[in-house]
Amino acid sequence: MTWKEAFFASPGPDSIKEAGTLSLKGLCMGSADVIPGVSGGTIALITGIYQDLIKALKSLDISTVKKLLTFDLKGALASIHIRFLISLFAGIGIAIISLARLMNFLINHHPVLTWSFFFGLIAASILVVSRKVVSWTLIISISLGIGIAVAAFIVNLIPIETPEALWFIFLCGIIAICAMILPGISGAFILLILGKYEFITATLKNPFVSQNFIIIIVFCLGCLIGLLSFSRLLNYFLNNFYNRTMAFLTGLMIGAMPKIWPWKQILATQIIRGKPHITWGSNIIPETMNTEVWMAIGLAIIGFVAVMMIERLARSTQSDT
Numbered sequence: 001m002t003w004k005e006a007f008f009a010s011p012g013p014d015s016i017k018e019a020g021t022l023s024l025k026g027l028c029m030g031s032a033d034v035i036p037g038v039s040g041g042t043i044a045l046i047t048g049i050y051q052d053l054i055k056a057l058k059s060l061d062i063s064t065v066k067k068l069l070t071f072d073l074k075g076a077l078a079s080i081h082i083r084f085l086i087s088l089f090a091g092i093g094i095a096i097i098s099l100a101r102l103m104n105f106l107i108n109h110h111p112v113l114t115w116s117f118f119f120g121l122i123a124a125s126i127l128v129v130s131r132k133v134v135s136w137t138l139i140i141s142i143s144l145g146i147g148i149a150v151a152a153f154i155v156n157l158i159p160i161e162t163p164e165a166l167w168f169i170f171l172c173g174i175i176a177i178c179a180m181i182l183p184g185i186s187g188a189f190i191l192l193i194l195g196k197y198e199f200i201t202a203t204l205k206n207p208f209v210s211q212n213f214i215i216i217i218v219f220c221l222g223c224l225i226g227l228l229s230f231s232r233l234l235n236y237f238l239n240n241f242y243n244r245t246m247a248f249l250t251g252l253m254i255g256a257m258p259k260i261w262p263w264k265q266i267l268a269t270q271i272i273r274g275k276p277h278i279t280w281g282s283n284i285i286p287e288t289m290n291t292e293v294w295m296a297i298g299l300a301i302i303g304f305v306a307v308m309m310i311e312r313l314a315r316s317t318q319s320d321t
Helices: 002-005 016-033 038-046 049-058 062-069 073-079 082-098 100-109 111-130 137-154 168-182 187-193 197-203 210-240 240-261 291-320
Strands: 266-272 276-281
Touching: 002 073, 016 082, 038 049, 038 111, 049 082, 049 210, 062 073, 100 111, 111 240, 111 291, 137 187, 137 240, 168 187, 168 210, 168 291, 187 197, 197 210, 197 240, 210 240
Parallel strands: none
Antiparallel strands: 266 276
16 A cells, blocks of 8 residues: 555545635634634534544544554554545634634624624524434434533533643543534633633743643643544444434534523623633623614624525535535
């Protein structure tokens, strides 16, 4: 087996155009992951790559490690969905590096408009994902209800003070990355709840300072362990309990919707990078229909329509093939 044959042995984009499209989806996922309240897993579901993502992560297993340890590098390369992972994570990485500041600017300076767009986007994604459930039975409806309850419980937690020990940073990485690949639950918001959002993001400003570098490595190791273990669990449920799993994922998004509602009465804030961020608030209805409200409604509609158009385009592409 040549290196080229090993590289193309596993599933992934076969052309530069397909790789670019996958990187663009990764760009959207990365942009969502930096916002406390929006999940990259939701974007993966919307763009139709969620199951491929879980399978690609599952390809990084013990057999791959054994091949690496025995210097069977070509065999290891052939077993990993390398083209998929490189294309997707290139987009995610670019988004985190380049768009994180823009997304934070929009959240900080135009919160109502930004959250309105995401509200419409996720509302449409709920409809899209619910259609993936082949048949609705009592058991599947219970799975939906459990998903709603889990998400509602998590998004209503209040951030707490936690230790800065390396073992806890490692644990934060495991928990946050699991949330990032679950629709409806934001990994960034989980870090807020764990009291480590500001702590982790602050280390990224000066990553090559020795103490910061160690923290980043420990956190990334936690993320890696979380990805490798949790992706296998998700893949098992998708393969063996597809309808129940999709209903549960739909429930997660429904349960998270109150967190994304644009208009809130502030009940608790947290200072992050010198600015107050809403961490807990009750949803309210705007008192007057001013220009901002109409713009917010318009952006919610744009987000909703955009997702429905993407889903329709995806279905037409699949039917043509």
